[in-house]
Amino acid sequence: MIFPWYEPELAQLASRLERQTLHHAPLILGPNGLGKSEFAEALCELILCHRPVVGHPCGECQSCQLIQAQTHPDKHHITTENLSIGVDSIRQGIDKLQGSAQLSQNKVLLLTDGQRMTTAAANALLKTLEEPTNNTYIIMTATSAHSLLPTVLSRCEKQVLALPEPQKIQNWLRDEYRIDMSLEEISAYRALPKLCLAAHSDDAVTYAMFIEALQSLNSPGSVLSMAQKWEAHVQDCLFWLQQWCRQAPSSKQYKGIYDLSVQLMREAQHPGVNKSMLLYKILNRVKEVLS
Numbered sequence: 687m688i689f690p691w692y693e694p695e696l697a698q699l700a701s702r703l704e705r706q707t708l709h710h711a712p713l714i715l716g717p718n719g720l721g722k723s724e725f726a727e728a729l730c731e732l733i734l735c736h737r738p739v740v741g742h743p744c745g746e747c748q749s750c751q752l753i754q755a756q757t758h759p760d761k762h763h764i765t766t767e768n769l770s771i772g773v774d775s776i777r778q779g780i781d782k783l784q785g786s787a788q789l790s791q792n793k794v795l796l797l798t799d800g801q802r803m804t805t806a807a808a809n810a811l812l813k814t815l816e817e818p819t820n821n822t823y824i825i826m827t828a829t830s831a832h833s834l835l836p837t838v839l840s841r842c843e844k845q846v847l848a849l850p851e852p853q854k855i856q857n858w859l860r861d862e863y864r865i866d867m868s869l870e871e872i873s874a875y876r877a878l879p880k881l882c883l884a885a886h887s888d889d890a891v892t893y894a895m896f897i898e899a900l901q902s903l904n905s906p907g908s909v910l911s912m913a914q915k916w917e918a919h920v921q922d923c924l925f926w927l928q929q930w931c932r933q934a935p936s937s938k939q940y941k942g943i944y945d946l947s948v949q950l951m952r953e954a955q956h957p958g959v960n961k962s963m964l965l966y967k968i969l970n971r972v973k974e975v976l977s
């Protein structure tokens with residue numbers, strides 16, 4: 687199911703599909719946690735459904751049923767748990783597109799996390815993107831346009847999914863999951879609905895836990911122990927500190943912490959960097975402000 691706030695975007699693509707003007711390679715763009723793969727899945731179902739109902743797959747035809755059973759012969763999916771998608775995966779995916787569709791009139795290759803393609807993999811995909819066989823769609827998702835080769839990018843049609851308004855996420859969490867989340871918390875999860883939801887799983891490390899931990903920084907040795915305890919979540923912590931500074935009264939000290947966290951977020955991306963030291967540095971500043 688796609689998030690309700692993306693219904694208009696899907697409806698627009700549905701109407702183009704109906705008019706046979708849908709681009710053969712839609713590229714769904716947005717950060718992780720936004721719901722890109724759900725959107726791509728819904729578009730795929732729509733393309734394969736035998737009798738879509740006002741922009742939605744019917745859910746009942748043979749095609750829809752096979753998709754639900756994950757055995758649709760004309761739907762192929764390339765994805766990986768690894769850091770990269772290699773050339774072999776792409777070749778296998780392309781091979782499956784050969785020949786005519788078995789069931790629907792269309793065939794779909796779904797490629798999630800396109801930004802993980804190696805250069806060789808992306809080049810292997812190029813020819814198919816350039817000269818697609820009839821009734822073939824390649825739906826790709828990626829975190830950002832610049833994470834893809836320009837040659838790949840220019841052969842796709844970008845569909846950028848916008849961040850939903852925090853208020854919409856708040857309502858959705860309440861209506862669908864009976865979860866109450868403040869707008870401040872939602873912003874701390876970058877207004878990404880899946881991150882907001884994940885924060886409520888049993889083993890989640892949350893913004894609220896982090897903010898609470900800040901309150902005990904004044905006790906001896908706690909800066910170091912907190913830095914060590916949270917180092918695996920360094921990017922979240924630094925981002926949360928920015929959020930925390932935004933909520934604070936405007937002052938030079940908070941501004942200093944904000945700026946430092948922006949700088950440290952960049953440093954934290956370097957491989958081999960000592961993450962607990964980064965946190966130690968900034969948590970000492972936080973301690974000064976709080977004492």
Ligand SMILES: [Zn+2]
Nearest residue numbers: 735744747750
């Ligand atoms: Zn259907």
